[in-house]
Amino acid sequence: MRVLIIGGGGFIGQKIAKALAEKGTLNGKQITHLELADITAPPTVVAPFGVSHHAVDISDKAKCDALFQCQPDVVFHLAAIVSGQAEAEFDTGMRVNLAGTLNVFEAARALGTKPVVVFSSSCAVYGGEIPDQIEDWTTLNPQTSYGAQKAIGELLCTDYSRKGFIDGRAPRLPTITIRPGKPNAAASSFMSSIFREPLQGQTAVCPVQPDYAVWYLSPRKVVENLIKCAEIPAEKFGENRAFALPGRVATIGEMVEAMRKVAGDEPVNRIKWEPDPVILSIVMGWRPHINPQKALALGLTTDDSFEDNVRYFLEDDIQVPAT
Amino acid sequence: MRVLIIGGGGFIGQKIAKALAEKGTLNGKQITHLELADITAPPTVVAPFGVSHHAVDISDKAKCDALFQCQPDVVFHLAAIVSGQAEAEFDTGMRVNLAGTLNVFEAARALGTKPVVVFSSSCAVYGGEIPDQIEDWTTLNPQTSYGAQKAIGELLCTDYSRKGFIDGRAPRLPTITIRPGKPNAAASSFMSSIFREPLQGQTAVCPVQPDYAVWYLSPRKVVENLIKCAEIPAEKFGENRAFALPGRVATIGEMVEAMRKVAGDEPVNRIKWEPDPVILSIVMGWRPHINPQKALALGLTTDDSFEDNVRYFLEDDIQVPAT
Ligand SMILES: NC(=O)c1ccc[n+]([C@@H]2O[C@H](COP(=O)([O-])OP(=O)(O)OC[C@H]3O[C@@H](n4cnc5c(N)ncnc54)[C@H](O)[C@@H]3O)[C@@H](O)[C@H]2O)c1
Ligand SMILES: NC(=O)c1ccc[n+]([C@@H]2O[C@H](COP(=O)([O-])OP(=O)(O)OC[C@H]3O[C@@H](n4cnc5c(N)ncnc54)[C@H](O)[C@@H]3O)[C@@H](O)[C@H]2O)c1
Numbered sequence: 001m002r003v004l005i006i007g008g009g010g011f012i013g014q015k016i017a018k019a020l021a022e023k024g025t026l027n028g029k030q031i032t033h034l035e036l037a038d039i040t041a042p043p044t045v046v047a048p049f050g051v052s053h054h055a056v057d058i059s060d061k062a063k064c065d066a067l068f069q070c071q072p073d074v075v076f077h078l079a080a081i082v083s084g085q086a087e088a089e090f091d092t093g094m095r096v097n098l099a100g101t102l103n104v105f106e107a108a109r110a111l112g113t114k115p116v117v118v119f120s121s122s123c124a125v126y127g128g129e130i131p132d133q134i135e136d137w138t139t140l141n142p143q144t145s146y147g148a149q150k151a152i153g154e155l156l157c158t159d160y161s162r163k164g165f166i167d168g169r170a171p172r173l174p175t176i177t178i179r180p181g182k183p184n185a186a187a188s189s190f191m192s193s194i195f196r197e198p199l200q201g202q203t204a205v206c207p208v209q210p211d212y213a214v215w216y217l218s219p220r221k222v223v224e225n226l227i228k229c230a231e232i233p234a235e236k237f238g239e240n241r242a243f244a245l246p247g248r249v250a251t252i253g254e255m256v257e258a259m260r261k262v263a264g265d266e267p268v269n270r271i272k273w274e275p276d277p278v279i280l281s282i283v284m285g286w287r288p289h290i291n292p293q294k295a296l297a298l299g300l301t302t303d304d305s306f307e308d309n310v311r312y313f314l315e316d317d318i319q320v321p322a323t
Numbered sequence: 324m325r326v327l328i329i330g331g332g333g334f335i336g337q338k339i340a341k342a343l344a345e346k347g348t349l350n351g352k353q354i355t356h357l358e359l360a361d362i363t364a365p366p367t368v369v370a371p372f373g374v375s376h377h378a379v380d381i382s383d384k385a386k387c388d389a390l391f392q393c394q395p396d397v398v399f400h401l402a403a404i405v406s407g408q409a410e411a412e413f414d415t416g417m418r419v420n421l422a423g424t425l426n427v428f429e430a431a432r433a434l435g436t437k438p439v440v441v442f443s444s445s446c447a448v449y450g451g452e453i454p455d456q457i458e459d460w461t462t463l464n465p466q467t468s469y470g471a472q473k474a475i476g477e478l479l480c481t482d483y484s485r486k487g488f489i490d491g492r493a494p495r496l497p498t499i500t501i502r503p504g505k506p507n508a509a510a511s512s513f514m515s516s517i518f519r520e521p522l523q524g525q526t527a528v529c530p531v532q533p534d535y536a537v538w539y540l541s542p543r544k545v546v547e548n549l550i551k552c553a554e555i556p557a558e559k560f561g562e563n564r565a566f567a568l569p570g571r572v573a574t575i576g577e578m579v580e581a582m583r584k585v586a587g588d589e590p591v592n593r594i595k596w597e598p599d600p601v602i603l604s605i606v607m608g609w610r611p612h613i614n615p616q617k618a619l620a621l622g623l624t625t626d627d628s629f630e631d632n633v634r635y636f637l638e639d640d641i642q643v644p645a646t
Contacts, residue, residue: 090486127562128481128562129459129460129561130460136452137452137453137454137462137464138460138461138462139459139460139461139462139463139563140462140478141460141563142478142482143485143562145482145486148479152478152479155463155474155475155478156471158451158464158471159465159468159471163468239464239466240452240462240464294452
């Protein structure tokens with residue numbers, strides 16, 4: 001069993017790599033080799049199997065084809081230009097998120113072995129002219145270029161699977177919080193930084209009002225769910241390979257109160273509330289009320305409370321001890 | 324006002340060209356020039372304005388860019404590899420329907436004038452895991468590559484419009500019947516030929532059962548609606564540029580009885596009923612129960628009865644007098 005993680009240097013890619021290294025198997029089969037690919041060669045992980053590192057820009061078709069000479073049985077395709085950057089740099093987003101994803105699916109198809117491909121879509125595909133309550137059959141009318149490019153990736157994932165070219169799975173990720181490390185170019189970056197920075201003793205700016213509602217999932221749960229997505233038998237996905245992952249809905253204000261319960265008043269007092277019109281223009285188009293029936297039926301799961309997300313961060317990811 | 328019709332040699336393209344030649348104006352403005360483009364130079368139309376003819380493969384980006392040197396104010400993008408062929412030749416469909424459509428949108432964007440682009444999507448975008456009754460907010464889970472490629476074109480049309488690159492409109496066409504001429508590679512080809520051939524004195528094969536239900540529209544009405552789509556003010560389309568055109572639902576059996584009412588028993592007796600598994604595998608995935616609320620609110624309309632469709636064919640398109 002050879003596993004390839006594209007975007008393997010990223011936040012979720014590194015966490016999946018570590019989880020696979022601990023688990024040693026995927027879908028009941030021994031992992032013999034892990035290939036980590038990213039735009040620059042990703043950091044390695046300590047593992048009971050061989051680990052290779054590839055610097056590959058997936059928007060370069062020839063390089064993407066060459067990467068697949070490693071003949072993966074399972075591919076996690078996580079590489080993406082995130083929402084804020086894809087909105088600011090339209091052509092970059094199209095090149096990586098659309099053409100790059102097509103290159104990945106084509107390279108996987110060319111193997112002729114119908115590899116499992118887990119494509120990380122996003123709840124940013126929702127928006128626009130839809131009812132408030134989102135069901136598995138609600139249309140995708142994204143109001144960002146990132147969302148449009150992810151929705152296109154989903155359609156390709158389902159069609160390539162229907163044709164028998166790949167065995168694709170396209171879970172729509174909720175906002176993952178609390179994300180470790182530094183703020184990034186995702187418009188949702190604040191949904192981690194207003195917890196992470198205060199828990200690490202720094203101040204952070206919240207660009208939305210406390211009543212802004214978020215559809216979220218913890219890093220632990222997203223890794224667990226993405227690995228499960230690679231293990232579920234193909235036939236269980238039916239005619240649509242894309243579906244919302246389970247998540248929870250809470251307002252930013254409720255999440256802040258959850259942090260207070262776990263970590264006290266001090267971190268909460270480090271949040272400054274300063275509405276930001278650019279971020280608002282993107283995130284106000286997202287929708288938090290999602291009913292992930294299909295994913296629940298597939299056995300995928302969510303967090304129990306945002307208190308847990310705060311605890312997971314303190315256990316797994318905190319980098320500077322809170323003062 | 325310069326108008327460009329891509330796919331201008333096709334069935335609908337030629338009919339739009341003739342309708343514009345008769346009308347002389349579009350959106351209240353004098354048409355000064357009509358550009359007809361297709362894979363081979365399209366037949367001309369007699370018109371009160373200049374008509375140019377272009378042989379352009381839209382999947383060739385440089386040629387597609389060069390075509391747009393004609394600086395159109397309004398573009399009808401009708402060029403496509405139809406359903407049956409796109410299913411049999413996956414790569415051809417991807418090249419023309421996906422890459423070609425992207426080339427058209429990019430060339431329109433490069434003008435910098437935000438031209439109106441009417442992109443003919445299709446009700447083949449519907450299918451898969453959706454409720455029987457289709458609303459404007461029902462998801463697109465197409466079960467053909469043609470449908471997937473059209474759904475991707477819609478997402479691009481909406482996003483390019485949202486970004487202000489083009490002023491796109493992406494109506495989903497019902498099955499257009501009764502289509503004149505010869506059978507084509509569309510899986511829906513029989514939905515015209517079982518009426519057209521008998522009305523022209525020939526036999527025809529019906530590959531589905533009489534209870535198969537179709538979402539249909541006449542050639543006259545689709546031309547009228549597509550022209551209206553170019554004339555409706557941009558702001559009326561809201562956040563989604565894609566929507567179902569109005570149509571009617573009837574079973575093949577009911578449509579055959581309508582033909583009997585207009586043209587007697589003889590044509591009906593020329594239909595042979597022979598189920599075809601390949602065609603069934605495609606068309607059984609389509610959905611006929613569509614509620615086109617948005618299109619109706621935009622002032623788009625449908626036929627009054629299939630009897631009218633038969634009459635329109637006899638008035639506009641019949642090529643060999645029925646015996
Ligand atoms: N974290 C979230 O909240 C969230 C939510 C929804 C969806 N997602 C999706 O999950 C995936 C992983 O997210 P993440 O949070 O780990 O993001 P991340 O930015 O940490 O990781 C993405 C990785 O993709 C790489 N990449 C970008 N362009 C590339 C290219 N051209 N070639 C090769 N690699 C390239 C980046 O270098 C980065 O390491 C992404 O597809 C993202 O869109 C994440
Ligand atoms: N007629 C229907 O029932 C129906 C239903 C739904 C959607 N549509 C859509 O409406 C549009 C017009 O349909 P039609 O019935 O007139 O089809 P048609 O096949 O008669 O016309 C399509 C035209 O596109 C041209 N074309 C194909 N590839 C091309 C390329 N690479 N470059 C340039 N031109 C190319 C063809 O030569 C043809 O003339 C199509 O986009 C079709 O998908 C039609």
